[in-house]
Amino acid sequence: xxxxxxxxxxxxxxxxxxxxxxxxxxxxxxxxxxxxxxxxxxxxxxxxxxxxxxxxxxxxxxxxxxxxxxxxxxxxxxxxxxxxxxxxxxxxxxxxxxxxxxxxxxxxxxxxxxxxxxxxxxxxxxxxxxxxxxxxxxxxxxxxxxxxxxxxxxxxxxxxxxxxxxxxxxxxxxxxxxxxxxxxxxxxxxxxxxxxxxxxxxxxxxxxxxxxxxxxxxxxxxxxxxxxxxxxxxxxxxxxxxxxxxxxxxxxxxxxxxxxxxxxxxxxxxxxxxx
Amino acid sequence: xxxxxxxxxxxxxxxxxxxxxxxxxxxxxxxxxxxxxxxxxxxxxxxxxxxxxxxxxxxxxxxxxxxxxxxxxxxxxxxxxxxxxxxxxxxxxxxxxxxxxxxxxxxxxxxxxxxxxxxxxxxxxxxxxxxxxxxxxxxxxxxxxxxxxxxxxxxxxxxxxxxxxxxxxxxxxxxxxxxxxxxxxxxxxxxxxxxxxxxxxxxxxxxxxxxxxxxxxxxxxxxxxxxxxxxxxxxxxxxxxxxxxxxxxxxxxxxxxxxxxxxxxxxxxxxxxxxxxxxxxxxxxxxxxxxxxx
Numbered sequence: 001x002x003x004x005x006x007x008x009x010x011x012x013x014x015x016x017x018x019x020x021x022x023x024x025x026x027x028x029x030x031x032x033x034x035x036x037x038x039x040x041x042x043x044x045x046x047x048x049x050x051x052x053x054x055x056x057x058x059x060x061x062x063x064x065x066x067x068x069x070x071x072x073x074x075x076x077x078x079x080x081x082x083x084x085x086x087x088x089x090x091x092x093x094x095x096x097x098x099x100x101x102x103x104x105x106x107x108x109x110x111x112x113x114x115x116x117x118x119x120x121x122x123x124x125x126x127x128x129x130x131x132x133x134x135x136x137x138x139x140x141x142x143x144x145x146x147x148x149x150x151x152x153x154x155x156x157x158x159x160x161x162x163x164x165x166x167x168x169x170x171x172x173x174x175x176x177x178x179x180x181x182x183x184x185x186x187x188x189x190x191x192x193x194x195x196x197x198x199x200x201x202x203x204x205x206x207x208x209x210x211x212x213x214x215x216x217x218x219x220x221x222x223x224x225x226x227x228x229x230x231x232x233x234x235x236x237x238x239x240x241x242x243x244x245x246x247x248x249x250x251x252x253x254x255x256x257x258x259x260x261x262x263x264x265x266x267x268x269x270x271x272x273x274x275x
Numbered sequence: 276x277x278x279x280x281x282x283x284x285x286x287x288x289x290x291x292x293x294x295x296x297x298x299x300x301x302x303x304x305x306x307x308x309x310x311x312x313x314x315x316x317x318x319x320x321x322x323x324x325x326x327x328x329x330x331x332x333x334x335x336x337x338x339x340x341x342x343x344x345x346x347x348x349x350x351x352x353x354x355x356x357x358x359x360x361x362x363x364x365x366x367x368x369x370x371x372x373x374x375x376x377x378x379x380x381x382x383x384x385x386x387x388x389x390x391x392x393x394x395x396x397x398x399x400x401x402x403x404x405x406x407x408x409x410x411x412x413x414x415x416x417x418x419x420x421x422x423x424x425x426x427x428x429x430x431x432x433x434x435x436x437x438x439x440x441x442x443x444x445x446x447x448x449x450x451x452x453x454x455x456x457x458x459x460x461x462x463x464x465x466x467x468x469x470x471x472x473x474x475x476x477x478x479x480x481x482x483x484x485x486x487x488x489x490x491x492x493x494x495x496x497x498x499x500x501x502x503x504x505x506x507x508x509x510x511x512x513x514x515x516x517x518x519x520x521x522x523x524x525x526x527x528x529x530x531x532x533x534x535x536x537x538x539x540x541x542x543x544x545x546x547x548x549x550x551x552x553x554x555x556x557x558x559x560x561x562x563x564x565x566x567x568x569x
Contacts, residue, residue, distance in 0.1 A: 004377060011365070011373045018364035018405075098360040102421065105324050105356065106377050107349040274326040275287070 004108050008116025009123075016124040021085040025128045028081065032074050033135035040067050040139040061239050064144050065225050071136045072155050072222035073230060078132060079163045079218075080191055082125040087170035088183040090117055091269060095178035100274045111266050114171070118262065122167050126160065151224045151241055158221045158247065161254035165214060166191070168261035175268040178275075191215060196231065203232050212253055220250035276337055276351075276428050276461060277301045278323065283332030285318055285485070292318040293329065294485040303458045304477030305451065308465045309554065311561060315485040316465040317357060320433050323463070324354045336429065350378060353427035355435060359418030363407035367398065367417045370406065371424060378425035392420040395450055397443070411438035419447065423454075430454065432464040436471070451475060469558060481557050483564075489557040497526045497553040500535070506543035510535070526553060 016022055043050060047063050091114070094100040103113060133156065140147045173186040195215040202208045209232065210216055219229045223242035278300040285293040293315045300306055308316045321327035322334055325341040325348070334341045336348045361370050371392065375385045393399050398416045401409060409417065415438045422430060435451070436444040452475060455462055466472055472479050481489040491497055502523045509515065513535065514526040527535045539545060 007373065007376050011362075011369075014369065015362040015364045098357060099362060101326065101356045102359055102361055102418070104326055105349060105352070105354040106374060107346050108377050109346055271328075273328060274321065 004112050005116050005119075008108065008113055009120050012117045012120035013123055016086060016120055017127070022124060022128065025082050025085050025125075026131065029078060029128055029132045032078065033132045036071055036074055037135050037139045039070065040143055044143040061226055064140070064148075067143075068136075068140065068148075068151070068155075069222050069225040069228070071140075072225060075129065075132060075136075075155075075159060076162065076218045076221035078129050079125055079159070079166050082128055083121070083163070083166045083170040084184055084187055086121040086124050087118075087167040088174055088187045089180040090121060090171050091174040091265070091272075092177045092180045092183040093174075095272075095274070096180050104274055110269050110272075114265055114269055115262075118167060118171055118265075121171075122163055125163050125167060129159070129163075154224045154247060155221050158224065158250060158254075161251055161258075162214075162218045162221060165254040165257035165261075166218075168258040168265070169214065171265045172261040172268075175265045175272070199231050200233070211249055212256075214253070214257055217250040217253035220247060276303065277335075278429065278461060278463070279333075279335040280319075280322070281333040281335070283322060283329045283334060285315075285322060285327065285329045291485050293322065296332070296485075296487060298480070298487065298490075300461055300463070300478075302477075303455075303461055305455050305462045305464070305475050306478045306480065307472040307476040308463065308480050308482060309467065309469065309472050309558065310465075310482035310488075311467065311558075314482040316482055317433055318485070319482065320354075320356050320431050320463070320465060324352065324356055324431055325349070326356060350425075351427055352429045352431060353422035353424065354431045355418045355422045356431065356433045358411070358434075358437060359414050359421075361406040361414065361417065364405055366405050367402040367409070367413075367420075370417065371402075371420060374421045374424045380425060388424060388426075392423040395423060395453075396420040397446060412440060412443060415439050416443070419450075428460055430460055430462045430464075432462070434465055434467075436466070436468075448475060469552075469555060473552065473554060479554050481554065481561070483561045488561060489553065491553065498529055498532060499551045499553050499556050500525045500527055500532070501549035501551075502539060502545060503548075504543055504545040506539070506545075508542055510538040510542055 044067070045063060047066050089096075094103060104110065106113075137147065169190075170183070170187045173190070174183040177183045177186070191214065195213045199210050199213050199216050202210045209229075216229065216231050219231055220242060223229065223246065225241055227238040227240055227242045227246070278298070280296050280298040283293055283296045283298075284291075296315075296319065308319060310316050318327065322329050323336070323341065325334075325345045328342060337351065339348050341348050361367075365373075368389065371389045372385060375381075375388055380388050393402060396416045396419050398413070398420050401413050402417075406414065406417070415435070419432065419435055422432060432451070436447050439447060448471065451462060451464065454460060455475075455477075464475075479489070479491045480487055502525060503521055505521060506523065509523075516524045518524060525535065525539075536548075
């Protein structure tokens with residue numbers, strides 16, 4: 001099984017990194033990197049001056065933490081777009097482009113096929129975001145001369161887990177449809193409309209922080225610097241980094257989404273008819 | 276090596292694509308599935324290759340249920356179902372390497388195997404280009420090449436000459452003929468070209484509305500001989516239909532016609548013999564029936 005997994009993985013990875021989608025997401029990442037790098041260089045030491053007076057408590061936070069928070073805030077949204085490009089059409093495109101007739105008649109288990117393609121999509125997403133991470137490292141090192149290793153590593157670790165989770169969820173949506181457009185729309189609508197509205201509604205109506213929603217959990221990527229959850233209208237935020245409890249909770253949510261989504265995807269694809 | 280379909284039924288919603296099909300293929304050779312559009316030809320191949328699961332029935336390849344031992348079965352099979360499509364950013368040669376590696380072929384053996392299928396399908400000129408730049412015919416050739424990888428015991432080809440120019444079609448037909456020269460493989464292919472089927476096949480199966488209308492079992496195609504005259508004793512061992520007092524239609528194997536002629540001339544005063552292909556006759560009947568029903 002493992003040798004077939006690697007054959008499938010490299011085959012799909014090749015198709016991903018040569019694709020137009022890969023270069024589009026790379027350009028988006030480079031643009032985001034340029035904008036935040038500019039902000040880092042241009043406003044280093046003056047970032048507190050940009051904070052509105054209502055958020056004056058933020059001025060107590062170090063300049064570097066605020067900048068790192070901003071870098072991480074943008075970084076946490078990049079996997080959502082990448083997964084729409086790479087993972088949302090992963091299975092639906094096999095049906096729509098009729099490549100399923102070729103790939104599903106190869107002597108390899110469908111589970112191995114899906115797993116190989118999934119890891120290829122995750123790799124392509126990580127590679128495309130790597131540009132942003134390198135730009136962050138260079139900018140912070142250039143402006144502040146050092147970077148706090150622990151929160152930075154923790155943020156990256158959470159980012160990787162989030163990529164696994166959002167990609168798995170996109171694969172699940174992709175397995176439900178035979179048309180790419182439906183898979184794209186479902187991923188976007190679920191993440192940006194259903195998750196966000198449920199998160200806000202639960203908080204405003206019941207003061208309940210829906211930690212189990214993927215968009216909420218993804219905020220841990222920036223909350224390891226300052227514990228402000230941008231998906232909620234919270235007034236009593238903490239200027240300290242998120243505690244280890246929050247990190248474990250979010251990590252568990254990512255792992256849960258990954259495992260459940262992949263298992264459901266395997267089941268659906270195993271029974272999928274190629275029409 | 277055999278292919279067995281037992282009471283296989285397939286529906287798409289309420290539409291019956293295959294209705295209680297029973298089919299056994301035990302001997303190597305070329306088996307052609309003929310039929311009009313929508314007859315169920317491609318559905319039958321999809322069911323045989325595990326792409327589509329029937330509502331009822333069993334599909335066994337070499338005693339293995341395709342839906343339970345899919346990988347094991349596909350290891351022995353080369354398939355080309357529908358018009359083949361491949362990943363746009365992958366080169367033809369990489370697709371062949373991938374297919375070969377999944378069949379356990381590697382290193383020098385893989386190189387030789389790719390060269391063999393490339394030479395057989397005439398796909399050398401475009402193999403190092405990405406598939407996104409291929410024409411319909413190029414994709415078809417690449418599809419046949421992938422099916423041939425690993426020299427499978429069972430080949431399933433869905434309209435293999437589709438989209439290929441007349442010269443190319445001729446080459447593909449020759450290729451199928453050559454593959455059958457040693458009678459070691461079961462080659463199942465679909466077509467709607469009657470001449471192609473008659474020229475190539477060891478056995479022809481005609482499908483219509485999801486049912487087998489005609490199955491010329493192994494041993495050659497039947498010819499219909501219309502006899503007019505007074506026949507005393509009908510020679511035994513021949514299937515016939517009496518269409519009027521002095522008119523009969525006999526079903527005779529092509530190679531037995533001289534012997535039949537000798538016997539029938541002895542048996543009576545024969546005025547007229549009209550010869551037609553059983554396949555052509557069945558297709559003609561199906562066309563008339565479908566036209567009436569439409």
